[in-house]
Amino acid sequence: MSVKESKDFKVAILGGGMGGLCLAVGLLKSGIKIDVFEQAEAFGEIGAGIGIGPNGIQALRKLGVLDEVLRISDEPLAMRTFIFKSGLPDHSLIYDYPGMETDLGLGVHRARFLDTFIQLLPPEVAHFNKKCLKVLADDDGATAFFEDGSSHTADIVIGCDGIKSVTRTAVLGKVIEPKFSGTIVFRGLIPIDAGVKAIGPDILDRPHGYMGPNKHIIVFPINSQETVNVVVFSTRTPNADQLGPQSGQPWVIPSTQAEMLSHYEGWGPQVVDLLNNITSPSKWFLHMLDPPLETYVNGNVAILGDAAHGMLPHMGSGAGQAIEDAYILSELLSLPQTTKRNLKLVLKAYDYVRRPRANKVLTRSRDVGEIYEFRGPSGDNQTGIRKDLENMWSFVWHHDLGDDVRTATEYLEEISAQSPSPQHRISSL
Template structure:
């Protein structure tokens, strides 16, 4: 160990494990506490944009992740947008948008991502069945984690990577409202063999690239997996609660529902949409939650948030996981810096907060805006030109942010400060 402080990471998901590996490589003693009894072998697919891949490369994790992806290398997979009703004419092709450069991305399932990272981490650092229930600051300034099994763990720094229902966020925000709420949107997820859809007369080349079917109060995202043989479908329905953040829904947030439920919800849409939803067998329905208004700080003394704990956002930009990896990259750069010691941990965390809050919160707000755009197309609302104007350029601020240069500048300022 090359540092005089140790770190406890609450949560062993994608961001938690990435952070653990990044810190351990730098000689920082780490302990990871995961609430589940085992790393889950279920989960949705995630899309990693150019900014996500740069962060993973900076952490030294990209090659391992690539080996577990369905893709042999990153590719450009930009969305095309089509009408959800009528004949499904194409409205906008993001590939033809001006200024789109260096936008290669990667798709991977969460379990595959975890499988890629696990061999890179000493298994003795990981404790399963450890659900954190509270964090207590000791007179020494150290933090005491309390777990549901009655055990405790003392550490210098707590990193909260415990997701949208974060206990560490409650510590950062205090006893007030932690801003968690139901977005009013349900997402129906499922997989369909593409040959079935082609036999049903689906003409849109959904096997070649991602598509978004837009309309009023609803939209559908499709993207091909398994070499273009299977279609991953996410059908969003916000029609019952448009634009309103509601109280957190009771668990479970993910439920298996009947095909009949989803077919009824898309009555009156075009033939292709009808074919897609009718072929979703026992789809899972996800109650989409978010943090809004965004947190003003991700740090409180020696407790710091990353990923969904800090800025759980709607999936409409496909950018939530990427912002988590950016968090991890910045935090690992700061904590592993030769000047960072136990004495100035809070100064390093203040820089993290300075960099990450405006950046991630901007993406959070844009993810909300994007969903409203997708679901505002139709008579009396957006027309084709409106949709094109609103969508064009939405992803570039996410993809092309120079995070490395931003961190380099912050570290130079850090080096000039007195310890």
């Protein structure tokens, strides 16, 4: 993608994960000058699958990259509504999530998803081995300081640096540590034949969830249906106080099949078959921002994706929210009336429209995890669980991002008119 400059400002993006790269591509398409700073030596993802719902698909389409994502990932769009079964030996049906024909989503290997965006970035905008230690804002812009002693100043800095974000400190004025949720997760990929043998051919068409007391499992095919992504959760086991990471321990570590199986004694044959196929799972300590943040922006600095709303993965919606952030922010920064002079107000408009929605997805994701594991408000009986889960994805999936851009633009007009500083007013509105 060639960079044709169209604006009088430049943007520094900290972190080149899903959110950062979506934002980079969105801004480049409008000719906005960017630099992306990534702590790793290359862009990349820990190998595992990810589900993108209809709202994420809508955002990718509006960013103009959906066809490319589908081509590079070699995955079809499909209606991917869940079948939820009991994980206990009878495997009875608990909830068959109803879908509409327009509810099209994608199950994809994360690395393949990211490849699309990497290919669209001109090499000169990407800077690797750049671990940001802190961000400082002043009246005219913001500066990121890196571990190697270097620094970079831009008109705005957008922290896409994940759940352990350092940019968040510049936005909130204090360190906000994500909280351990009490849940660990084992992740593994297994061949499709093994998935079909364990669950039956249904797994080719529908993602599956297995529920039970204090544990649940999510299963769906990826890689053109060659592989099954298995995500195995465990919460508050009898060793609950030993579940969390030790101080200073990484949040993702290698585990063993024996450790994973020890959490699932007494579960049904479909579950045990699945787990027997995962020989070397990775183990993740799940954290979230709790309570949700009160702002995503401060002056010329903003945060996006997990940095702003790191959530539990129970609705498979974290990446979708990061992609929505990236779309809305790139639209606002591309408006004809956006210039260096009104960037702070533009970031406020981003916060105004994105924060309530992403924070709602965050809290609902936590609540849904409780329901999956039989701790929901209507109890552990199947009728109660069905009631608590009813249409749970509707507000996430059926949402018009074009409306959000309009709302944010109107809000920008409003706050521009009220702005005491004439340089913040937007003459062309």
